[in-house]
Amino acid sequence: MYYITVFASVAGVLFMLYHLELTRRIKLERSNKKLQDIVDQLDDQAKIIIKTDLALNKVQEDLDRKIAGLYTLHELSRKLSSTFNIENIFGMINQPFVLKLGFSKLLVTLKDNSTGLMAIKSSAGYSDAETKTIETEFNKINFASFMFKKEKPTLVNRLMESIDRRWNLLDLLKVESFLTAPIVTREESIGFIIAGNTSMYGKISENDSELISILTGLIGTAIESAKLYTELFGSHRELERRVAERTKELEKLNEELKNLNKMKSDFISSVSHELRTPLTSIKGYASILMTGKLGDVLPAQKERLEKIDKHSNSLVHLINNLLDIARIESGKIQMEMKDISIKEMLDSIVDIITPQIKEKNISLKINSKTKFDKIKADHSQIERIFLNLLSNAVKFTPEKGTVTVDVEEKDDVIQFSIDDTGIGIPPQDIPKVFQEFFRADNALDQKIKGSGLGLSLVKKIVEAHKGKIWFNSELGKGSRFTFTLPKY
Amino acid sequence: MYKNMATLIGTGISTKLDSFAAGKEAALSAYYQIEKNYPDILIIFISTIYNQHETIKGIRSIIRDTPIIGCSSIGSISSYGSHQDSVAVFIISSNSISFFCGIGDKISANSRLAGSKAAIKAFGSIKKHAPKQAYMMFCDSVSGNSADILRGAQEILGTCFPIIGGGACNKLYSSKTYQYADNEIYTDSVTGVIISGAMVLGVGQSSSWQPIGKPHKITKAKFNVIKEIDKRPAVKMYEEYFEKSFEEIKNDGIFKLGINYPLGVRQIDKNREYITRVPLTLEYNGSLVLNANIREEEDVSLMISDKELILESAKNAAEKALSYIKNTKIKFATMFSDISRFLLLRNDAYKEIDLVKEIIGREIPILGCYTLGEYGLLNAAESAGQYCFNSHSVSITLFSE
Numbered sequence: 001m002y003y004i005t006v007f008a009s010v011a012g013v014l015f016m017l018y019h020l021e022l023t024r025r026i027k028l029e030r031s032n033k034k035l036q037d038i039v040d041q042l043d044d045q046a047k048i049i050i051k052t053d054l055a056l057n058k059v060q061e062d063l064d065r066k067i068a069g070l071y072t073l074h075e076l077s078r079k080l081s082s083t084f085n086i087e088n089i090f091g092m093i094n095q096p097f098v099l100k101l102g103f104s105k106l107l108v109t110l111k112d113n114s115t116g117l118m119a120i121k122s123s124a125g126y127s128d129a130e131t132k133t134i135e136t137e138f139n140k141i142n143f144a145s146f147m148f149k150k151e152k153p154t155l156v157n158r159l160m161e162s163i164d165r166r167w168n169l170l171d172l173l174k175v176e177s178f179l180t181a182p183i184v185t186r187e188e189s190i191g192f193i194i195a196g197n198t199s200m201y202g203k204i205s206e207n208d209s210e211l212i213s214i215l216t217g218l219i220g221t222a223i224e225s226a227k228l229y230t231e232l233f234g235s236h237r238e239l240e241r242r243v244a245e246r247t248k249e250l251e252k253l254n255e256e257l258k259n260l261n262k263m264k265s266d267f268i269s270s271v272s273h274e275l276r277t278p279l280t281s282i283k284g285y286a287s288i289l290m291t292g293k294l295g296d297v298l299p300a301q302k303e304r305l306e307k308i309d310k311h312s313n314s315l316v317h318l319i320n321n322l323l324d325i326a327r328i329e330s331g332k333i334q335m336e337m338k339d340i341s342i343k344e345m346l347d348s349i350v351d352i353i354t355p356q357i358k359e360k361n362i363s364l365k366i367n368s369k370t371k372f373d374k375i376k377a378d379h380s381q382i383e384r385i386f387l388n389l390l391s392n393a394v395k396f397t398p399e400k401g402t403v404t405v406d407v408e409e410k411d412d413v414i415q416f417s418i419d420d421t422g423i424g425i426p427p428q429d430i431p432k433v434f435q436e437f438f439r440a441d442n443a444l445d446q447k448i449k450g451s452g453l454g455l456s457l458v459k460k461i462v463e464a465h466k467g468k469i470w471f472n473s474e475l476g477k478g479s480r481f482t483f484t485l486p487k488y
Numbered sequence: 489m490y491k492n493m494a495t496l497i498g499t500g501i502s503t504k505l506d507s508f509a510a511g512k513e514a515a516l517s518a519y520y521q522i523e524k525n526y527p528d529i530l531i532i533f534i535s536t537i538y539n540q541h542e543t544i545k546g547i548r549s550i551i552r553d554t555p556i557i558g559c560s561s562i563g564s565i566s567s568y569g570s571h572q573d574s575v576a577v578f579i580i581s582s583n584s585i586s587f588f589c590g591i592g593d594k595i596s597a598n599s600r601l602a603g604s605k606a607a608i609k610a611f612g613s614i615k616k617h618a619p620k621q622a623y624m625m626f627c628d629s630v631s632g633n634s635a636d637i638l639r640g641a642q643e644i645l646g647t648c649f650p651i652i653g654g655g656a657c658n659k660l661y662s663s664k665t666y667q668y669a670d671n672e673i674y675t676d677s678v679t680g681v682i683i684s685g686a687m688v689l690g691v692g693q694s695s696s697w698q699p700i701g702k703p704h705k706i707t708k709a710k711f712n713v714i715k716e717i718d719k720r721p722a723v724k725m726y727e728e729y730f731e732k733s734f735e736e737i738k739n740d741g742i743f744k745l746g747i748n749y750p751l752g753v754r755q756i757d758k759n760r761e762y763i764t765r766v767p768l769t770l771e772y773n774g775s776l777v778l779n780a781n782i783r784e785e786e787d788v789s790l791m792i793s794d795k796e797l798i799l800e801s802a803k804n805a806a807e808k809a810l811s812y813i814k815n816t817k818i819k820f821a822t823m824f825s826d827i828s829r830f831l832l833l834r835n836d837a838y839k840e841i842d843l844v845k846e847i848i849g850r851e852i853p854i855l856g857c858y859t860l861g862e863y864g865l866l867n868a869a870e871s872a873g874q875y876c877f878n879s880h881s882v883s884i885t886l887f888s889e
Binding site: 040053054060075092094096198203 | 505537728
């Protein structure tokens with residue numbers, strides 16, 4: 001009985017222990033299960049966090065890529081604006097530029113107008129041989145005709161139903177995806193761009209279309225600007241060439257004219273010399289005859305001899321003027337430049353001209369507004385200028401008229417003006433006034449004697465002094481001849 | 489210009505969009521800063537947007553014979569800030585520091601051998617009793633096993649010898665990268681330089697990526713390839729977390745996901761520092777090829793980070809480095825930050841450098857670039873002073889007298 005009781009007690013305790021262990025295990029399993037569930041739940045939550053993080057990273061990456069691309073295009077645009085050379089433009093589309101833009105390969109293809117074929121002008125990420133192969137293939141499949149119909153960039157990748165199925169371009173270009181867009185100038189397609197990525201990590205998307213559009217726009221504009229510049233530059237050079245050619249012709253003509261002028265001067269000079277010798281004899285013999293040493297001279301004969309003498313003197317004067325013009329033109333007359341007192345010179349000229357003035361009862365006024373009394377000039381030649389101009393003024397001014405001499409100081413020159421209240425010069429004759437032998441076609445001019453060499457000689461003398469001469473004239477009111485002489 | 493006793497540092501950065509011109513501009517700018525003194529070494533980092541040969545020609549048009557060391561990158565790090573798509577030329581001119589370069593090739597065939605070859609060449613050039621202070625190396629991060637390259641170098645230099653630097657990278661992420669030694673441009677290689685001279689070093693490294701989701705078990709792995717996680721193809725982990733099919737991940741590229749969401753394999757200290765690995769490629773059987781070794785039976789988690797964590801870790805790394813060289817005068821600093829950090833910080837990338845400058849001193853010249861994986865000292869106490877390779881970290885080294 002005792003044993004039975006002990007056995008039952010032990011069995012009871014064991015059962016209780018078993019039960020307790022079972023309960024503990026069940027609880028532990030439940031707890032483990034619960035823990036496992038929590039871990040799994042946390043793991044599921046981790047998956048959500050990872051997915052969210054991945055999506056955020058993707059957005060950030062796309063944004064960064066776009067910003068970097070736009071920045072790179074901005075840099076290119078800045079550089080393009082500084083060149084008008086088409087080859088330089090293509091040189092800028094180089095490997096660093098392409099990679100910075102976010103592509104691993106890029107081709108710029110333009111239509112060669114002479115052959116009608118497409119030529120790859122810029123290539124990044126391809127060897128020369130690969131570029132040549134692609135160029136040949138493009139021309140073979142006439143890819144340009146397809147591209148030129150497109151207005152927007154076209155995306156090509158292996159997952160899309162696209163032009164790649166037709167031409168297997170991804171393999172030809174050795175890229176996983178690419179974008180292609182036409183280059184347009186003045187609404188005409190002149191080429192296209194292909195930008196692709198080899199790496200699967202930089203798969204091209206529609207988001208990149210904008211970058212490619214901007215790039216094709218920049219290239220198109222740059223090419224157009226370069227062409228316009230080249231045309232403009234060409235026209236400019238042509239114009240310059242023509243101007244140079246014409247200048248050369250004019251220089252040649254000018255040289256010929258100078259030679260002719262010299263020949264004329266030489267001719268006049270030699271003829272004048274030849275004329276002066278017999279004229280001197282004529283004048284001499286006429287004088288001898290007039291003295292009566294060779295026999296009595298009848299009054300009628302004396303009158304004729306005096307005319308011979310008078311006309312001989314006119315002829316000598318004419319010849320001397322001609323000779324002077326010829327000498328000044330040929331530079332044979334050297335001006336003897338000396339300091340001359342303006343006042344003294346004018347006084348002396350007034351003395352000479354006074355008889356003519358008095359004869360016509362003309363009033364002569366001298367207005368000198370200069371404090372500077374000296375000029376450097378050839379005294380005898382300056383006297384000739386004044387005598388010629390004043391004589392003309394007196395000759396063409398009616399009786400009781402006025403002749404005014406103004407002297408003014410202007411910068412480095414002294415300006416002399418001889419003003420008259422004479423008949424004036426007809427407008428049609430104004431351009432010819434300084435021409436040799438010119439005489440105005442009016443009754444008074446025909447009446448007044450003169451050779452038509454005076455003003456021409458005056459102009460030559462003024463210019464030989466590095467001065468200028470001009471005039472203003474109004475028909476019926478008078479003329480004003482002005483000339484300048486340097487002070488020093 | 490940074491003038492410090494007999495050591496001058498010149499920094500030249502160019503973002504010109506012409507390879508030769510950018511190289512020339514950066515070199516000229518750096519050369520002016522060393523007051524036309526004799527340059528002892530050129531440390532260069534060139535973005536892969538540039539034609540590498542043309543850029544080096546541009547640099548050589550200014551400085552002809554000085555040894556060159558460096559690698560391709562997506563951007564440079566300097567006292568002037570962060571410069572994406574740039575050419576960076578750093579010149580060191582010193583009568584107290586010497587530099588000896590080495591190169592090891594074919595890392596895809598044998599990463600360890602390439603690492604040791606480069607170290608042997610660099611180490612072999614140095615005088616026997618000259619004080620060797622650090623080895624800075626740049627490897628092709630996408631063609632080999634970056635941890636094995638380190639192991640190869642450590643076979644020559646020792647596991648506790650300071651090894652800094654990182655993996656060269658490309659703007660197109662997992663595309664070809666370049667390493668420079670003298671006038672040559674290498675790929676699938678590792679270049680390194682022994683820095684010798686009487687100085688004190690302070691090294692600090694910190695990562696900021698933290699696990700998200702539950703841990704998983706690596707059930708089958710060999711070297712740098714994870715074949716199975718939780719007895720399923722390794723890629724399933726990415727498929728489930730990102731709700732993408734195998735084909736989608738294959739087409740988009742596992743690296744694209746992995747660079748932002750790497751795998752964290754173990755916590756190495758109480759400061760929540762993790763060893764991270766980046767999947768470079770996805771194999772058809774679902775295996776993931778990582779940028780460095782991983783062990784079987786380890787727990788693995790998907791990792792995530794944010795801007796604040798990144799900036800905090802930059803501060804940690806700088807403070808760690810500074811703690812080793814208290815009361816000394818810092819000559820210059822190197823800073824290598826993972827490209828994943830740059831991709832996350834984006835326009836705020838300058839903040840990371842600014843924080844470091846605030847800690848080490850604003851006048852200290854900083855030389856560096858963005859790398860794909862970094863060499864450094866992640867936790868001296870836990871690793872017994874052994875240098876390691878980690879991803880997603882920032883590695884800062886201070887060189888002081």
